[in-house]
Amino acid sequence: xxxxxxxxxxxxxxxxxxxTDSAEDTELDTLGAIADKHIDNILKQHxxxxxxxxxxxxxxxxxxxxxxxxxxxxxxxGDADASxxxxxxxxxxxxxxxxxxxxxxxxxxxxxxxxx
Numbered sequence: 001x002x003x004x005x006x007x008x009x010x011x012x013x014x015x016x017x018x019x020t021d022s023a024e025d026t027e028l029d030t031l032g033a034i035a036d037k038h039i040d041n042i043l044k045q046h047x048x049x050x051x052x053x054x055x056x057x058x059x060x061x062x063x064x065x066x067x068x069x070x071x072x073x074x075x076x077x078g079d080a081d082a083s084x085x086x087x088x089x090x091x092x093x094x095x096x097x098x099x100x101x102x103x104x105x106x107x108x109x110x111x112x113x114x115x116x
Contacts (some may be wrong), residue, residue, distance in 0.1 A: 003040055005058070005065040006032030014086070019089045028069060035068035039094070046098055064093040 011028055012019055039061060067090035075083035 002030075004036050005060050005061040006036050006069065007066065008032065010062060010066040011069040011073075014066050015073060018115070022113060024073075031069045031072050032065065034072065035065040038068060042098075044093055060093055060097055064090050064097075067093065085112055 006029075008025065008028055009019055011032065014023075014025075017024055017028075034044075067086045071083050071086035071090055073088060
C-alpha cells in the first residue's frame with residue numbers, strides 16, 4: 001500500500017513551472033508516483049519505529065516527494081547540478097525524519113502497513 005505524499009503544485013513551485021502550465025503534468029504525476037513508492041519503501045524499513053500520524057511528518061514527506069520529483073525531472077533534462085541539489089535535499093529530509101522520529105526499542109502500530 002503506497003501512501004501519497006506527492007503534491008503537483010509543490011513540485012511545480014520547486015521546478016519554476018507555472019501552475020497553469022499543464023504541458024508537464026503527465027510526466028510530473030508519473031514521477032510523483034515513483035517518489036511516493038520510493039518514500040514508502042524507505043519508511044517500510046523503519047515502520048515500527050516512526051509514528052507517521054503527526055502532521056509535521058506528513059508535511060516533511062510532501063516536501064521530500066517534491067524534491068525527489070525535481071531530482072528526476074532535472075536529471076532527465078540533463079541538468080546534473082540541479083538534479084544533485086534536489087537529491088541531496090531529499091536525502092537530508094528523509095535522514096532527518098528517520099533520525100528525529102526513530103525511537104529505539106519502542107514499537108508503534110503504523111496503520112498504513114496493517115494490510116501487508
